[in-house]
Amino acid sequence: MQLQRRRAAGTVAIAALAGSWMVAIPPGQAAEDATVDGAQHETVVVDGDSAGRTFDGLGAVSAGASSRLLYDYPEPERSQILDYLFEPGYGAELEILKVEIGGDTNSTSGAEPSHMRTPDEIDCGRGYEWWLMREAQERNPDIKLGGLQWGAPGWFDGGFWSQDNIDYLLNWLDCAEQHDIDIDFMGGWNEAGYDQEWFVEWDAALDEHYPDVQLTAADDTPYWGWRVADDMVENADFGDAVDIANMHSPCGWRSTYAECSSTQTARSLDKPLWIGEQSSMAHDAGAAPLARGANRMYIDAAITGMMVWSPISAWYSNITMADTGLMVAEWPWSGFYDVGDSIWSYAHTNQFADPGWRYLDTGSERLESGATQVSLVSPSGDDWSAVIETFDMDEPSSVTLQLENLPGKQLQVWSSDLRTDDDADRFRRAGVLTPEGGSVTLDVEPGHIYSVTTSDGQGKGDAQPGASVDERLSVPFQETFEDVDHGRTARYFSDLAGAFEAAPCDGDRDGTCYRQMLAEEPISWTHVGEVPLSTMVGDPRWWGDYAVHADVMLEEPGYVEVGGRVSGQSWGSPASGYHVRVGTDGWELFSRDHAGAAEVSLASGDESIEVDSWHEVILRMDGDTIGVFLDDRRLAEVQDTTQRTGNVALSVSAWDNAQFDDVRVVPTAGEPKFVSKDSMSASATSEHGFFQGWTYGAEHVIDDRPETEWSSAFDPPEGLPQAVTVDLGSVQRIQALTYQPRLDGNTNGMIRSYEVHLSADGETFEEVASGMWSADSSTKVAAWPKQRARYVRLIAADDDEGCGDATATAGELGVVQAKGPDLTTTPPAPPRSPLPDDAPEEFDHLVSQAEMSATASSVHSDPYIPCRSVDGDTSTFWHSAPAATGPLPASVTLDLGQDRDVQGLAYLPRQDGNPNGNITSYDVEVSTDGEQFTTVTGGDWADDDTQKYATWEPTSARYVRLTASAGHFDVAAAAELHVAEAP
Template identity: 70%
Template sequence: MRRRRRLTGMASGLVAVAVATVGLVEAGPASADGTAATDPPAAAAGTQDIVVIDPASPGRTFDGLGAVSASASSRLLYDYPEPERSQILDYLFKPGYGAGLQLLKVEIGADTNSTSGAEPSHERTRGDVDCDRGYAWWLMKEARKRNPDIVLSGLQWGAPGWFEGGFWSQDNIDYLINWLDCAEQQGLEIDYMGGWNESGYDEDWFVAFERALAEHHPDVRLAAADDEPHRGWRVADDLAANPEFGAAVDVANLHSPCGHRTLYQVCQSTQTARDLGKPLWIGELSAMAHDAGAEPLARVANRMYIDADITAMMAWTPISAWYSNITLADTGLMVAEWPWSGFYDVGDSIWAYAHTTQFAQPGWRYLDSGSRRLSSGATVVSLLSPDGGDVSAVVETLDATGPGSITFDLSEAPAGELQVWSTDFGSDDPADRFRHVGTVVPQGGQATIDVEPGHVYSVTTTDGQAKGDARPSADVTGQLAIPFREDFEGIEHGQLARYFSDLAGGFEAAPCLAGRSGTCYQQQITEAPISWGLVGELPLSTLVGDPRWWGDYTVRADVMLTEPGYVEVGGRVSGQSWGSQASGYHLRVGTDGWALHSRDHAGRRDVVLASGEEAIGVGEWHEVALSMHGDELGVHVDGVRLGQVRDTTQRTGNVALSVSAWQQAQFDDVAVTPTARAPRFVPKDEITVTATSEHGFDRGWTREVENLVDDRPETMWSSSFNPPVGLPQSVTLDLGRTQPIQALTYQPRLDGNTNGMITSYEVYVSRDGETYELVADGTWSADSSTKVAAWDRTTARYVRLVAPDDENACAETTAAGNELGVVSATGPELETTPPAPDRADLPPDAPAAFDHLVPQDAMTATASSVHSPPNVPCKAIDGKRTTFWHSAPAVTGPLPASVTLDLGAGHDIGGLAYLPRQDGNLNGTVTSYRVEVSADGQTFTEVAAGSWQDTPAQKYATWSPTTARYVRLTATAGHFNVASAAELHVGHVP
């Protein structure tokens, strides 16, 4: 950065206007030549703080702000058209334009799902190294092209299955050395390497890896241990205790030391960590939604150093560029899910980063004298350039209690005027983001600025800052057109097809086999990888298409098996999350016959709708087609209809291709063609929406009612649950004018969580907004598929969806949804979605101890701890697999935790059936337990203890029948150190 020249003449007059607008206080009123008068104006009323900028002050070296591209988070960015793709990359990486990322960590792919997809491995079998596979190389080169000084890192989430000795093996060290060799071939210098993301660490392995790096890539340094946040800074203790481990590792890091998807108000480290003499980094922190994470990230940028001496932070992810119906969609500094149209949204998080990255570079030094929490609740960090010639200070007032002023004591600092930039996060005007607001000329070694709550200010002696202004030419409404076809010709072998995003496995272009010429799409992975433990392994599948597609289409593909097994073509995929299969209809065709499945990723249902013995052979090409037209589903192989059923469980979504586990198979000529006209919807940009309540910020997303009509399936509205307001709740749509309408569509949440899904509904319409008429009511199943409430065509301007109250004491207390649509009566007629059961019956193979069950409606439940409503104890006995009890967070209420059932009367009981939560999230799955019983609720006797697998499968504990009224399940260990239960059943002897 260069020292900014003093503004003179006309420019100084403009600055004076800006200063007056935002309340900057110069040391004296600006004169025509930019100098200051001797009498400064009085500071605004409020808190006043003095910040000393002392170059002699101690302070650690600033290492930068960056991002983590992993879990296929950047997949769709690669397919963006120009100029939009370059515009996005500029916002992320170009200095003096947008976020100006200073660090970039990428996943070293392993063809295993690592949250929102799978990234390709460079060495799928031993010795078969392909240095051109995947898009991480491309992303790093684009980043370094824009910022030659960007720091690059690599980290693993999973690993290939061919390793001997598992992850912490010599095979893995060799694998990583080969990856670094590939980086060199790509013209990339990697700065840091890590171990295994959120999966612990092996001290001896790090020591051995450092020795290998010293021999083959001596400039690469090691960071450890990318640990889960609830593990704390245990790596610091081990680095201090083990001299070899300590000497091998250059940077100690931890994930989310400021909280996980929270407001990030307090950051933490330990004294042991601070005394290591090593940089402390945030190895990963959730960026949260691009329009909700800005303020939390701005807090972290300051507070990580003030609170914890942390000098660098990387957020997952730089760009939310994966399909909106996959896990954690819209988590990034920007969002870019629409490569077919080129639409993207910049988001405030870009400017939260810019307030630091455009004013200080890695290598600058924090000044402890000017880095602290202020009396108003604001924070400030001050930094000095390596040559001592420039200073910058970043002030965030996001938790300030009121306006105030800050006086910078610059008597020992570099002289010169200060440029001030500001962002008002409370404003709805984009012009109030990252705005140059004026110049302050120090007088007598001091300069004062007035500050307002909800802002971030950057004060600097440097120049070169700018606010990028590129915009996409398309808007969010542009869908990927149907018909859609991909014949894979023209794709370089080993590369990905446009818009195809792998959920698990490795799909890539390859020469067609079995006598077929040209290029096909082949699943390549033949051995189970070492998967990332938080997700586990999924069926091998890849996703393509627009998640907003209305499902009246046929998906067809030519398929070929290389060995006995099956392939699937799927449609109407509404979502996929956390260890679950993709939802929708899936036609399975293989050497054992065929079957048509209906799946939901939230409720984990997989229902076979139809099946047959007609099979396909190995090494043969066959045309497979699944046709969907309203409730009619057709199964076709080689042009012959093998079956037809009626079902409306699934309504909307894109397309999936799948292969049976760990075998190669090929696809060609994938085509999606319409079978009927899509419904005609009232344009969402003509609709305004209100609700009886909304929640706002929740775990990194906004839950505002406008999300219901933003044409983005992943954004969500929720009624207020903190404080809880209960049901009924309603949403009212104003269509802008009276018009003929016939149906309402409801897209439930797609994050794998069923809380708030509207299961009982009423729909009312009105012409005047005063008098409403009931036109539809009923029940919907608690799953992710799009629901329809239809009625006789009528004319109205207002449509109201009501989630009514339920007399059941354990009913849902919130209502939520992702998208609402109103279907015009000028389009095709729709039928309402039929209700579906949501009971949690035990499977038929349950042990004999459960032949007779104590009725759940006779029980009551209490727990030793509760996370928050609606995950209260009675959810474990409400008969629904889609709700659950959850213990308190591990930070405030670690295990053990228990839930106690009062059976209402004494019974001879001999078993407890435990169903873990079924929403695709393993958190809380009980892995170690004990069961106790009691006759009086006071004295309990242990009757069973043991361990269960960390899976969502039904689990049992049995014992010799004994008479008791109370049963207590205590979780002594559980996934993520918490406990949860979707359903508990007690078996008794009649």
């Protein structure tokens, strides 16, 4: 929209505009030419007769188990959080709330329960979304409420786009009515496409049963853009059925939201355009992008409503996408919460314009300074507001608002300065402006949000939690389920997949137990597949010296799992940690990595449990000793150092019913004495700023929040080494450093080759520990003889193999005091085979990948370089050049470091679900000098992602070359290569 400039019509009367400078442009001087002290001045005409589209509000999406832990918060903290979200004149004042219609399947950070698990039963009390909607509606009776599906029950005849689903949704609306909840809009399937005829039928059903409920479509991903608008034009029946067109992330995905988009077709629909979902991002990163998006959605794209996922980050910090919310509330045992700047970003719009106000097209525009402004007027025309955000301004400026056809009332000014760390600079009443001669002038500075209004009722909530972030859930912890209502979720238990709830005990046991209820595979949004149906409980920061006790009972053949030291879970994959699996076919103890979800068997046996009988399972962890007990019988005791910290998981084989009772977590040893993080500060050789919705400052390694992280600058020119240094605040006697890697499922930047240096004065450092860590999410320990120091420096060293990341990351660092239990670095247990148990016997002895290096005849691009095939990480892979530029054959050559008697090659294709590169025809050659190679075997492999093997007679060689002569899509890829050595 073209900036309109006018001469200033008068001077400005200023009343106590604290912390800001104001300038009146002298009459007769052109605004575009006016400068004071080098600052630019612009004039924006705000015309009350230029009313455009109707403002629908800024809201949020509670889905993917995002609000799970909020329900368990104590009072008064829970009500305080709800006030910050929904109470008018207090905080964000959310005007729209969309909730997930549960389907018992993982929908991002967990699974939400269904109200109809079979066609013959309805339970309107399940879940916490009803409660959240009631609380929102009680605080703001005018809030718009809606529902959307991520998954659905598997009993639908005809799948998702069926009459069964329409009936299912009508029953959900009946449940809402029972809860006295007024639903305003309904949708289809989140980010899974749409069926136009189904929407027409869905609209007809709404017209018959709930005529006041509007229909919105299509909750598409940015990939599809506004295709729903094109289909609404081409299909008149579909166009008539849909009342509100929406899409996800039209301002970019977890970006700065600098530009929003819609199409001319969408804008010509004469229907509201909404952002069905935009990410709210991290607590310290989302405020500025959201302020941009709130203005630019209308200026750029004529969008009038926005919803962010999520209103509150209230799920465990070691589950995917943690710290994505307007607020953060992950600590229900203590009541701690973090308001976050995004609350005030939203407040600058929602507290100054109600749904039903109209945007003023003359007065809503991008300014030449880089700022943006939207102006809105009330339906009566008696009040108006303007919101100005300055996050893309380079220098201070001044804006004259030339008022036309608007009341000349006194204007209240509110401002937020996001450049400081002081909460007093957020959403403060900055002063009063009185128009003179039809204009007012407001000077604005970069990094701010300003709201100017004739209305009243604004306010800033001042409640604070009565606890600190470092308060942990205490151990021992016990849940007997006797105080949990049947059909409801137990306190602190959060489902990852499946449906766990309190139910009458079976198997000749009285009382209440915890039952996995799901009996058939649901229609899944994330395509979870046959992973264990799991629920998590406990504090992700638990030090792992504890035992998990659980009584278990299978209702049908299958298995149950009891897990501990769960460092994380990502995107529907099984929970990490140590797990003991006990079932009708025997038992197994295994360790599972977070990022790659790879399972390594530690022990197993034939002892089994029968159906309909109760047994006690104990997983005992004490240092590097892991024990398994069944009914007081010790089944195994092994040594393993893979997992060290985390909470607890209970799992059931899919899609089986089973029960748990008397779940206890008891300590097995004293916890190390850590230096208090309240006295610490942190610095780093480099830091990355904002990226995909998070920030990466060094302070994150000591904030006691596992989901935040430090990262060195992405691909800095100097690469590794990079370092982060912790100042303890005073000289202390210390013995170890704990390193918790990132927990977002990504291995990039995980520190492998490390050094730890200590200093008393911050000038002279001495190395006290070094070594190699595995690239996984488990907490690592570096220990040294006890000594005094104030500064602890962790260095991510270059591994000199050409395969190390150019960056370094860390989630949390802990420094262990010399007092308390000794914490020495236990030598790693002998490496266990990464190959399946049914691997050929030739693979009993493997050449260590740490002694290998890899080269290739063809490479696609970084990060698909050859060394990814020998990095021990199944989520990474080597990939040959694209077929168009480098068709097969292509080879990867392994240098074993020295001559060895080799007799086999194990090949694991890429594990990301994409078949491109699956090697289907191959040859293996060996060499002692790297020049002359001899073929030892060849053949064909199946075009799938299962483990493959090639064997030959033992042959002395230093180099082993795998050549792909044929592969899926005429390319080759390898996640992992292992070489078998003769005994």
